[in-house]
Amino acid sequence: MREGFTIIECIFSLMVKAMTILLIQLVLPSALHLQNDSLKNNTDWYLFIERLEDPRCHFQISKVKNNQLILSDRNNEEYQIESGKHAVFIRSVHGGYLPILTNYHPGSIKYHQLNSRNVYVTAKMLDGEEKDAIVSFAEYR
Template identity: 30%
Template sequence: MKRQPAFTLVECIAALLVTSLVVVLTGYALTAVRTTSRLSLAQATDWVICLQELESADHHFALKRADRYQLELRDLNQHRNYELCLRDRLYLRSVNGGYMPVFSNIRVEQSGFKRLDSQRVCITVTRTNGQKLEGIVCFEKDQ
């Protein structure tokens, strides 16, 4: 009987082990890339959503007063007063009690509000990771 050239069982198992190792390592690398991309995208998205909520038609916030670390707002829909405060996070506080965090991980000393005119405020925020974000919010006219 003549022997035909072929792979041995040991060679097949070694090839399967190398292939599975490459697949597993590629999966880990793709997961790391996705996680990194998602975090940076999520931070930018959170900032845009924060600014959109302040200009939202659901609230119709009117600007009453602006300090470096605090804005006084009036919700024209519900006729309630709120304060947008900047501490270690940006949060909306009801004058009647209670608050809602809006944006977190902020360096207060490098952040602040700057009133541009009767309706617009420039909000500058530096996150604890060093990322600097800035946006201009246009509030409703107070009636």
């Protein structure tokens, strides 16, 4: 007589495998979603900083007043960095705007001028992650 598995042992091992597969199917999409959100937040944040420091714009700091950043360009035109409900955007005094940061918690962005060229910027993203950077602008002429 040969030894082997009983039908109960086979059913039990199949149930364990099924439960493991079910747990993986439930957890994996959530983990991927969190990873993509974090990657999107990092990408949005770095693009935001890059747009402010863009050498083609040659932005200079005019002033930081009431937590609002006011910049000027080579032609001495003023731009305001404004926070809306859904985005932070650059607004020209002549009208028009360009969204430069999304996926942030409204009212969380703060500016602190360090010197004539650098501003410390902090913000809280929608997933609760805190971001900060020192933005370097062009030198004053």
